[in-house]
Amino acid sequence: MLNLTLWAAESGQILAAGSSDDDSGGLGLVFLLSGFVFYSAIYFRYRNSDKRHGHESETEATMVNMQEHDEFVKARKGLSNRRMSGANNTAVRGASNKFSTGIMSKFKL
Amino acid sequence: MPMDAVEPETPPPATTDDAPRVINTDDGAKDGLAKCARCGATEISLNVATGHLRCGFCRFEWSTDNAIEAFNLNGDISKLTGLLVGSGSSDIVPSTDEILTFKCSACGAEVVIDTNTSTQARCHWCRNTLSMNQQVPNGAVPDMILPFKVEKSTAVEKIAHFVGKRKFFAHPTFRAEFNAENVMGVYLPYMVVDINAHAKLSGQGEHQTRSYTVKVGDSTQQRYDADLYNVAREFDIHVNDLTVESSSDRLDQNTAVNSNNIINTIMPFDVENSVRYDSNYLAGFTSERRDSNLDQLAPLAHTQAEDITRHRVNDTLKFYDRGVRWAAEEVDVRGQRWVSAYLPVWLYSYQQRKSNGKTFLHYVAVNARTGETMGSIPLHQSKLLIVSGIVQLVGTVIGLVLVAVGI
Numbered sequence: 001m002l003n004l005t006l007w008a009a010e011s012g013q014i015l016a017a018g019s020s021d022d023d024s025g026g027l028g029l030v031f032l033l034s035g036f037v038f039y040s041a042i043y044f045r046y047r048n049s050d051k052r053h054g055h056e057s058e059t060e061a062t063m064v065n066m067q068e069h070d071e072f073v074k075a076r077k078g079l080s081n082r083r084m085s086g087a088n089n090t091a092v093r094g095a096s097n098k099f100s101t102g103i104m105s106k107f108k109l
Numbered sequence: 110m111p112m113d114a115v116e117p118e119t120p121p122p123a124t125t126d127d128a129p130r131v132i133n134t135d136d137g138a139k140d141g142l143a144k145c146a147r148c149g150a151t152e153i154s155l156n157v158a159t160g161h162l163r164c165g166f167c168r169f170e171w172s173t174d175n176a177i178e179a180f181n182l183n184g185d186i187s188k189l190t191g192l193l194v195g196s197g198s199s200d201i202v203p204s205t206d207e208i209l210t211f212k213c214s215a216c217g218a219e220v221v222i223d224t225n226t227s228t229q230a231r232c233h234w235c236r237n238t239l240s241m242n243q244q245v246p247n248g249a250v251p252d253m254i255l256p257f258k259v260e261k262s263t264a265v266e267k268i269a270h271f272v273g274k275r276k277f278f279a280h281p282t283f284r285a286e287f288n289a290e291n292v293m294g295v296y297l298p299y300m301v302v303d304i305n306a307h308a309k310l311s312g313q314g315e316h317q318t319r320s321y322t323v324k325v326g327d328s329t330q331q332r333y334d335a336d337l338y339n340v341a342r343e344f345d346i347h348v349n350d351l352t353v354e355s356s357s358d359r360l361d362q363n364t365a366v367n368s369n370n371i372i373n374t375i376m377p378f379d380v381e382n383s384v385r386y387d388s389n390y391l392a393g394f395t396s397e398r399r400d401s402n403l404d405q406l407a408p409l410a411h412t413q414a415e416d417i418t419r420h421r422v423n424d425t426l427k428f429y430d431r432g433v434r435w436a437a438e439e440v441d442v443r444g445q446r447w448v449s450a451y452l453p454v455w456l457y458s459y460q461q462r463k464s465n466g467k468t469f470l471h472y473v474a475v476n477a478r479t480g481e482t483m484g485s486i487p488l489h490q491s492k493l494l495i496v497s498g499i500v501q502l503v504g505t506v507i508g509l510v511l512v513a514v515g516i
Binding site (some may be wrong): 027028029030031032033034035036038039042043045046047049051052053055056057058059060061062063064065066067068069070071072073074075076077078079080081082083084085086087088089090091092093094095096097098099107 | 226313314318332333338343345346352360362370372373413417418420429459470483484486488494495496498499500512513
């Protein structure tokens, strides 16, 4: 059943990505997957298998002696993705619950 | 452990090699009968309402020293070098017994303490309570303990409320058997880590300059223009009270086979309010023994410290609204301080027996300091599938109509 949930989550992600770049027929596609979306929503509400301690944001930490370097490289035109390709500045690698940092983290982007 | 505080007055002496420096946290600790200073009774337990230990006979109350102050754990993290560990965090020696025998000093009888679940036992002859407070290398006595603050009645209320909002699709057997009164108070083992590190990150970031739509065939699509930058950051980072589970069972958070992630979710704890270990805090509660050593937990703690570094530096990257792709990340740990702790959790557990004969242990957990609640509720799969099927059927009809009209 978890596989079904994962598949539904994947589908939702594809839908989300699709609807952001192409606005035609997006709402219709959401309705076509409504059963899977409903199942996933209830599954995670009851089982909370996607939940974990957010150590990366909930742990106290301070930065000191900051040195910053920013250098313009070039302008890029006509990009189709809303996020930078390969951006990893919000990546989490130290969570014991790998499920929460796998597919679920993609929804947070 | 609070930062920007004073350096320990008497730090452990530096060693010539890479061996850890040890903070002795069981100085003056005694095993055996721990008596009330006023009446001599051993019937001592935590008064959750006040956070003090209380004598069950004369009601005299007293508190134990704050562990952070008692062991000088509030030293400036920026001055941390090498490895500093509490004596209660020392490596577990496999040959050390888990079941220990003590001689009751009141009547001479031999009393057995199973350190897997507690560090106290009652003498079966004279009914006095024997406590184990000295550290032995089996992970049973930690450096410090954070007493329960949330009362059982509050925890029961929170669990009942959490489950009450998730009853419709809950498994009928669970619904029939659920009783929040069965919640148990458990002290779970953790390691609390302070880290002084130097970080160096380099990569590229993008800043969006324009967003517009273009026509592709019959449809319109979104396009973006962005400026690309080379980005680098170099800084010192001081991580305070990073908390990791130190029980191998709890570290296993494969949600396909257990619900340990629920207990993980209710962190963080206010570990700065931990006190010196005293077994009397365990009276009426149960505990789980630490079974993982520092070298097993260090890779996880260091990876989490890298996560914290990566997320904290985002404060300086707000200009790069399309994100940053780090090509190189170096987090050099220069100093670290490890102490073991028992942290308090109210735990409701439910063993679900599935139709295929397998079992799954569900937890509903309450952080006994902050009251944060999380849980896993067994699902009535067939009911959920039927309702999802109906939703799908209705959604398909509506979706086909919307697609046909191009919405």
